[in-house]
Amino acid sequence: MTNNDIFKKLRVALMLRDDQIEQILMLVDFRMSKGEIGNFFRTADHPKYVECGDQVLRNFLNGLVIHLRGTKENPKNPMDVIAVHKQEAKPKDYTKSEGTPKKEFKPKTDFKKKPASDPKFKAKKPVKKIEIVEKVQYKNGKNSKS
Numbered sequence: 001m002t003n004n005d006i007f008k009k010l011r012v013a014l015m016l017r018d019d020q021i022e023q024i025l026m027l028v029d030f031r032m033s034k035g036e037i038g039n040f041f042r043t044a045d046h047p048k049y050v051e052c053g054d055q056v057l058r059n060f061l062n063g064l065v066i067h068l069r070g071t072k073e074n075p076k077n078p079m080d081v082i083a084v085h086k087q088e089a090k091p092k093d094y095t096k097s098e099g100t101p102k103k104e105f106k107p108k109t110d111f112k113k114k115p116a117s118d119p120k121f122k123a124k125k126p127v128k129k130i131e132i133v134e135k136v137q138y139k140n141g142k143n144s145k146s
Contacts, residue, residue, distance in 0.1 A: 003052035004040050007060065011041065014064075015085045027066045030059040 011021065018034040025032055039050040070076035 003054065003057045004044075007040055007052050007057060010060075010064070014082065015088075017088075020085075021060070024063040024067045025059055027063040028059050030056075030063070032056070 010016075016024075018037050021037050022032060022034055025037075036050070039048050040052045040056075042049040068076065068078040068081050
């Protein structure tokens with residue numbers, strides 16, 4: 001298992017975005033841009049793939065400890081921090097708009113079938129189907145003398 005795999009699995013398990021990873025790395029004074037961080041999560045055959053070094057992973061893990069547990073002066077509960085990540089990771093519900101009630105969908109036309117007793121309702125007469133084979137004349141390459 002490579003450092004990139006470990007980094008990817010931690011990112012998914014803790015539901016971290018690239019900007020959150022950037023902030024975690026800044027906690028230990030290790031600066032990286034979002035683009036450099038994103039290159040670690042690419043597939044190995046991608047042209048911009050970068051191998052995650054030991055120093056990057058070490059600094060990320062040290063920053064993660066500070067991020068989750070806090071410092072001695074300002075301790076945190078790790079489960080509270082993870083719960084905040086879950087709230088941020090949930091997609092917004094766009095069906096409920098704030099302030100305005102959602103309008104119900106009403107079709108413009110009524111698609112109900114009309115009953116046969118209605119005088120406006122005319123039943124379609126069955127159409128006589130002519131098979132295409134009846135229209136074809138077979139000559140088989142011979143000229144017939146009539």
